[in-house]
Amino acid sequence: MQKTFLIFGLLLSGFMFSQQIEIIDKKFYIEGEHIYKHDIKNILAANPEALNMYKKSKRKEAAGGFLLGAGIGLIVGDVVKGLVSDVDYPSGFTYVGAGLIAVSIPVLSGRKKMLNTSIEIYNEGVKGSTPTLGYNFDMNIITNQNGIGLNITF
Numbered sequence: 001m002q003k004t005f006l007i008f009g010l011l012l013s014g015f016m017f018s019q020q021i022e023i024i025d026k027k028f029y030i031e032g033e034h035i036y037k038h039d040i041k042n043i044l045a046a047n048p049e050a051l052n053m054y055k056k057s058k059r060k061e062a063a064g065g066f067l068l069g070a071g072i073g074l075i076v077g078d079v080v081k082g083l084v085s086d087v088d089y090p091s092g093f094t095y096v097g098a099g100l101i102a103v104s105i106p107v108l109s110g111r112k113k114m115l116n117t118s119i120e121i122y123n124e125g126v127k128g129s130t131p132t133l134g135y136n137f138d139m140n141i142i143t144n145q146n147g148i149g150l151n152i153t154f
Helices: 002-016 037-044 048-084 092-109 111-127
Strands: 021-024 027-030 033-035 138-144 147-153
Touching: 021 111, 027 037, 033 037, 037 048, 037 111, 048 092, 048 111
Parallel strands: none
Antiparallel strands: 021 027, 027 033, 138 147
């Protein structure tokens, strides 16, 4: 009885990874059901290449957003300082802020393409394979001095 439940559970978990991901209005959907962004990492874990590309896009988004925010903050801070005090307005902070904003544009530009590529890689892997128990499933029968055993590697 326990073996039957174990085998059924393993097969069911294998089918969980065989669903395609769609992006509609910057939201992730699997078979019409909304999937939250923090759950996508768990789903993409079945395909390491897709997960790596997804993580790259998120790193680009974080770095570019930080540069953009820092640049805007420096410019706004310098404007406020220029309005409140008798200091000349375009000081070094404005130029550094403009530089940070300019640098953030190329950093942010490729993130959406990387995200779409990661989802495409995952979907291609799901489409072309038969349902298995994960991405890297291996089952062997092993023997040693203690007896015979079953080795399952995910």
